[in-house]
Amino acid sequence: MLQIASTILQIIAFLAEHKEQIRKLILDIENLIPATAGNNKVLIARNFIATGLGIEAQIEQAWPHVSGLFNDLVAATKRPA
Secondary structure: OHHHHHHHHHHHHHHHHOHHHHHHHHHHHHHHOOOOOHHHHHHHHHHHHHHHHOOOOOHHHHHHHHHHHHHHHHHHHHOOO
16 A cells, blocks of 8 residues: 555656646647547556656556546646636
């Protein structure tokens, strides 16, 4: 459980620190493959985060705890200005 908590905190810190880069990634994914299912787009972003943090093996267990935060970031990014 401690490992999952640590991974969750790493992901949250990564999202905060790289927010603009992740927003750009979200928009790029949306523009490049608009017809792709949202689930597949999330997997691309999730893998980007996992690779950036070197937590590929732990992301599966931690993602349900941070997916709401990520979904909020996606919604804010897609919302018209």
